[in-house]
Every structure is written in structure tokens, then in C-alpha cells.
Amino acid sequence: MPAYMIVTAKITDRDAFITNYGSTAGALVEQFGGRYVLRGPGAQLLEGSFGDGASMVISEWPDKASALAFWNSPEYAQAKKLRKGIADCQVLLIEAGKING
Helix, strand or coil: CCEEEEEEEEECCHHHHHHHHHHHHHHHHHHCCCEEEEEECCCCCCCCCCCCCCEEEEEEECCHHHHHHHHCCHHHHHHHHHHCCCEEEEEEEEECCCCCC
């Protein structure tokens, strides 16, 4: 069953984020079997308290195990260090499910 990783990021240095973290993480997403569904800045907050103006990234994975293999890998642990001090991120992982009714 496919899984989706949803990232909301408030970025303070967009150029450094994209150049360093973005390119490194992007290569790892592909390496671990994921693909980007959406990447873009300027989210509009409609309810809640986090994310107005933030960047959003949604990646699709073959399954939850693949996404967790990426997330828990030593390679991604190194990549996450590249966003330290320049981005505040919230990351969610969810499996796609059938909608009944």
C-alpha cells in the first residue's frame, strides 16, 4: 500500500536550503524508491497554527517500510544536518487507505 511523507517547512535561508539540503535529500528520495508529488513554497494556512507561508513537500513511497528505510538511513541522518538552523520542519508519514462509504 503506498505511503506519503508530508513535510511542512518554515525556511529562513531558502537558497542554502535548496542548494545544500534539497539537492542531497532529493537524490536520496529517488535512491530509496520515493518520488516527489508536490514541492512548493507559499502554503496558505486555513486552520491551525503552523504552516502559513511555509514550503510543502509531499513524497510518495511504495509502502511505509520504504519511507521509513529512507528516514532512518545513515545517509538521510547526514542530510538532515544540512537544514539545521535554516528550517523548522514538521514531518508526517501516512499510508494510503481505501475510503469506504
